[in-house]
Amino acid sequence: MEEIYQQFIIDLYKNPLNFGKMEEPTYRAELGNATCGDSIELFIKIDSNGKVSESKFIGKGCAISQASASLFTGYLKGKSVEQLNIITKDDCLALLKINLDKNPSRMRCALLVFDTFKKAVDQKS
Amino acid sequence: MFDVDKIRKDFPIFNNKVNGKDLIYLDSAATAQRPIQVIDSVTGFYKNKNANVARGLHTLAEEATISYEAVREKVQKFIAAPDQKEIIFTRNATEAANLVMRAWGEKFIKKGDKIVTTIMEHHSDFVPWQQLAYKKGAEFVVVDITEDGQISENEFEKKVKGAKFVAFSAASNVLGTITDSKKLCQIAHDQGAVCFIDGAQSVPSVKTNVKESNCDFLIFSGHKLMAPFGSGVLYGKTEFLEQMDPFLYGGDMIREVHAERNSVWNELPNKFESGTPDVGAVIGLGAAIDYLNKIGMDKITSYEHELSSYLLNALSGINGLRVLGPTEPKKRLSLAAFSMEKIHPHDVSALLDADGIAVRSGHHCTMPLHERLKVDASTRASFYIYNKKEEVDLLVQSLERAKKIFS
Numbered sequence: 001m002e003e004i005y006q007q008f009i010i011d012l013y014k015n016p017l018n019f020g021k022m023e024e025p026t027y028r029a030e031l032g033n034a035t036c037g038d039s040i041e042l043f044i045k046i047d048s049n050g051k052v053s054e055s056k057f058i059g060k061g062c063a064i065s066q067a068s069a070s071l072f073t074g075y076l077k078g079k080s081v082e083q084l085n086i087i088t089k090d091d092c093l094a095l096l097k098i099n100l101d102k103n104p105s106r107m108r109c110a111l112l113v114f115d116t117f118k119k120a121v122d123q124k125s
Numbered sequence: 126m127f128d129v130d131k132i133r134k135d136f137p138i139f140n141n142k143v144n145g146k147d148l149i150y151l152d153s154a155a156t157a158q159r160p161i162q163v164i165d166s167v168t169g170f171y172k173n174k175n176a177n178v179a180r181g182l183h184t185l186a187e188e189a190t191i192s193y194e195a196v197r198e199k200v201q202k203f204i205a206a207p208d209q210k211e212i213i214f215t216r217n218a219t220e221a222a223n224l225v226m227r228a229w230g231e232k233f234i235k236k237g238d239k240i241v242t243t244i245m246e247h248h249s250d251f252v253p254w255q256q257l258a259y260k261k262g263a264e265f266v267v268v269d270i271t272e273d274g275q276i277s278e279n280e281f282e283k284k285v286k287g288a289k290f291v292a293f294s295a296a297s298n299v300l301g302t303i304t305d306s307k308k309l310c311q312i313a314h315d316q317g318a319v320c321f322i323d324g325a326q327s328v329p330s331v332k333t334n335v336k337e338s339n340c341d342f343l344i345f346s347g348h349k350l351m352a353p354f355g356s357g358v359l360y361g362k363t364e365f366l367e368q369m370d371p372f373l374y375g376g377d378m379i380r381e382v383h384a385e386r387n388s389v390w391n392e393l394p395n396k397f398e399s400g401t402p403d404v405g406a407v408i409g410l411g412a413a414i415d416y417l418n419k420i421g422m423d424k425i426t427s428y429e430h431e432l433s434s435y436l437l438n439a440l441s442g443i444n445g446l447r448v449l450g451p452t453e454p455k456k457r458l459s460l461a462a463f464s465m466e467k468i469h470p471h472d473v474s475a476l477l478d479a480d481g482i483a484v485r486s487g488h489h490c491t492m493p494l495h496e497r498l499k500v501d502a503s504t505r506a507s508f509y510i511y512n513k514k515e516e517v518d519l520l521v522q523s524l525e526r527a528k529k530i531f532s
């Protein structure tokens with residue numbers, strides 16, 4: 001369990017990347033995790049070439065959910081709309097470089113940003 | 126003398142390791158650990174006495190029925206209820222609350238009636254009444270807590286004015302607050318209201334006397350007082366239980382069933398115990414009550430006060446940690462829910478878990494309370510008769526370590 005709390009995760013928790021709101025996003029969604037009160041709002045902007053030019057989030061939660069959101073929003077940048085459609089849960093988890101197979105509840109924290117992303121692309125804002 | 130080392134020996138789970146460390150179980154408010162006496166009574170029942178109850182006439186069935194009914198008597202004495210038939214077995218406290226909501230509430234609450242509960246309730250003692258109010262067009266009123274996490278009698282009295290039904294917990298699972306149930310019941314009764322007490326947290330820790338508190342209903346769960354899962358209790362005054370119709374229809378709650386005219390309900394308590402009950406769990410509940418009685422409820426309460434003052438004092442030494450609830454140890458159970466600056470409760474409990482310490486984090490089924498306190502979630506360490514002061518020290522060490530990792 002302890003190996004979860006690697007320095008880069010703590011650092012991302014304290015100083016998240018891509019944190020903030022966005023004016024006129026192409027995609028936007030908000031999702032919460034009722035058991036712990038965590039929530040994430042995700043924004044994605046697609047440019048005229050059909051690629052992600054900007055991707056941001058705001059929210060609150062544990063180190064895992066916040067670090068995951070920082071990494072995942074970075075991962076989205078430059079992807080085409082077609083590429084967005086084929087991103088999987090495993091792609092999201094791979095960014096964290098930690099194994100959460102034995103921690104189903106922490107897995108939910110890590111995937112909150114992915115679930116928010118799915119909701120966003122399924123319901124264009 | 127309260128011999129905690131001797132008590133611990135009765136709990137096989139403490140022989141296990143968690144993450145290679147000794148288990149430090151600080152989650153008894155969620156569910157208690159079970160002593161070998163309870164475990165043995167359940168296996169003993171299945172090995173030697175297993176049969177359905179209140180149905181067969183053969184020897185085994187008679188024995189099972191006698192054992193099952195003997196537990197009803199134990200529960201009656203344990204909470205000082207006037208009559209055995211006022212003890213209804215349910216699966217848990219939540220089911221008992223829903224029984225009252227359906228069988229009493231839906232029959233007697235009318236449009237415009239006032240239903241009162243408090244902001245510190247567990248969802249089980251909040252949502253049923255809220256839903257009842259919505260369904261019936263009744264008024265739903267929530268009593269606030271003081272800054273110190275207590276129910277103020279003044280505020281309670283004001284809110285309860287003209288109420289028909291009032292529900293509150295005898296002890297809070299988050300604030301740890303022990304309420305003056307006798308006084309609050311009296312205030313409710315002065316207004317002519319029916320008084321319902323959630324005893325899920327208090328019954329395991331504080332001597333319960335329904336005659337003294339004079340409540341009309343009381344609920345609790347066996348699993349929080351070391352009995353098996355699946356054993357819950359509703360106590361209700363005979364006059365109320367008699368007025369109510371069954372909550373579940375089927376076998377055993379019925380005396381006569383005819384194809385061409387209406388059925389006749391069975392008498393108390395069977396009227397509310399439809400379907401085959403969890404007999405094994407109820408037998409285990411009897412063993413748990415024996416276990417508690419052998420130690421003595423008064424001794425348990427005073428040991429818990431000792432633990433809670435040690436705990437509050439130890440936690441007050443941690444910078445940036447805020448304990449929710451009363452500051453006076455005697456006003457609370459031996460548990461503390463807290464929030465820490467800059468560390469999310471999930472991360473706190475994960476880091477404690479690495480040290481073998483089991484605590485709970487989240488909103489503990491009290492979302493209205495967390496909203497009121499303006500915290501998204503908290504971490505809760507809850508202690509029971511098998512916990513030691515040394516475990517408080519280990520908790521504090523582990524919290525300091527978590528702080529360092531996040532600093």
Ligand SMILES: Cc1ncc(COP(=O)(O)O)c(C=O)c1O
Nearest residue numbers: 217218219247249298325326346
């Ligand atoms: C105060 C309180 N009321 C009710 C309940 C519900 O108990 P159960 O889930 O066993 O029905 C709990 C359990 O967490 C509780 O702490």
